Amino acid sequence: MSELKVLVKPFFLEFKRPFALSHGTRKGTNTVFIRLEYEGVYGYGEACLPPYLKYTVEQVVDYLNGLDLKKFDPLKGTLENLNLLSLVIDKCGPARAALSSALWDLESKRLQKNIKDLIGIIEDTPVKYCFTVSAGDADELEQVISEQQGFELLKVKVGSGSDLEFIDSVRRFSTKPVCVDVNQGWTNKLVALDSLKRMVEMNVLFVEQPFPVNMEGEMQWLKENSPISIYGDESIQGPEDVDKFANSFHGINIKFMKCGGIDKAVEMIKIARKMDMGVMVGSMSESSCGIMASSHIASMCQYADLDGPLLIKNDPFKGAVYRNGKLMPVDGAGIGAEPVEGLF
Numbered sequence: 001m002s003e004l005k006v007l008v009k010p011f012f013l014e015f016k017r018p019f020a021l022s023h024g025t026r027k028g029t030n031t032v033f034i035r036l037e038y039e040g041v042y043g044y045g046e047a048c049l050p051p052y053l054k055y056t057v058e059q060v061v062d063y064l065n066g067l068d069l070k071k072f073d074p075l076k077g078t079l080e081n082l083n084l085l086s087l088v089i090d091k092c093g094p095a096r097a098a099l100s101s102a103l104w105d106l107e108s109k110r111l112q113k114n115i116k117d118l119i120g121i122i123e124d125t126p127v128k129y130c131f132t133v134s135a136g137d138a139d140e141l142e143q144v145i146s147e148q149q150g151f152e153l154l155k156v157k158v159g160s161g162s163d164l165e166f167i168d169s170v171r172r173f174s175t176k177p178v179c180v181d182v183n184q185g186w187t188n189k190l191v192a193l194d195s196l197k198r199m200v201e202m203n204v205l206f207v208e209q210p211f212p213v214n215m216e217g218e219m220q221w222l223k224e225n226s227p228i229s230i231y232g233d234e235s236i237q238g239p240e241d242v243d244k245f246a247n248s249f250h251g252i253n254i255k256f257m258k259c260g261g262i263d264k265a266v267e268m269i270k271i272a273r274k275m276d277m278g279v280m281v282g283s284m285s286e287s288s289c290g291i292m293a294s295s296h297i298a299s300m301c302q303y304a305d306l307d308g309p310l311l312i313k314n315d316p317f318k319g320a321v322y323r324n325g326k327l328m329p330v331d332g333a334g335i336g337a338e339p340v341e342g343l344f
């Protein structure tokens, strides 16, 4: 009798260059891969675990190894199987993202239908791809920027103190529009507003998550007064946060590791469109596995920050193809990523 099998594999993704954010510098990210197998067909998913998500590798490995595999019903779709296999996982964004990716991948390959057809298409929109630059690149800025010339915009990570100076130094090597990610690094609303006013001259399109999540009042004040659009990232975890924070942000940054996967992401896009908010699909410096799962919603977003595979040096998956600064959409069935030999 056919049965569903699972393999779980923790892995450390190493950055090509250290990643400097407002809350410290990192050399890489812990991640956990899952492989589901049914009748010789494989489905893959990734749970990427940057420190701020507060889930440990052990927790996620336990969740994924604790799936109730006997409950898998091959006649049912991914969303039903998600609930059948585990209710615990629903609360853990990265584990849910990994499991849902693996189930979509499996279902899509078994039915030979592409994932967008399985989830139900919502209207596409023109999307701009961005490439990430952080203070960790400061010494090699010219080279980092020149390596990735095709991208339409640069995402500049700041929040460590000399933000405007860093944007200025990026400006020396590129005139492209910039989005500035503060990663909750600011704490004073007047200083923040002053910085935003100065950024108008610097071709900054929008600023992401200026204040810590708990500074809701300041966030609303800044949105009312800012000359530049403000997007929420850490404040926006799942669908329930989109209209809750509509007074704080002009747009949202959706990440599968926060919301739990493609179905939740599509729900968030629908709410954001209703509220007239902009949408970016972001990522957590994931491998090609997580990035390709997220790539299926890129065409429904205004901005896509899906450059993880370009930032890491030991990507254990293949499938992400960048051409002229754009991540190529998946042609055919599956999430669009396969492991390198020997990973599982």
Ligand SMILES: [Mg+2]
Residues within 6 Å of the ligand: 181, 183, 208, 209, 233, 234, 253
């Ligand atoms: Mg961000």
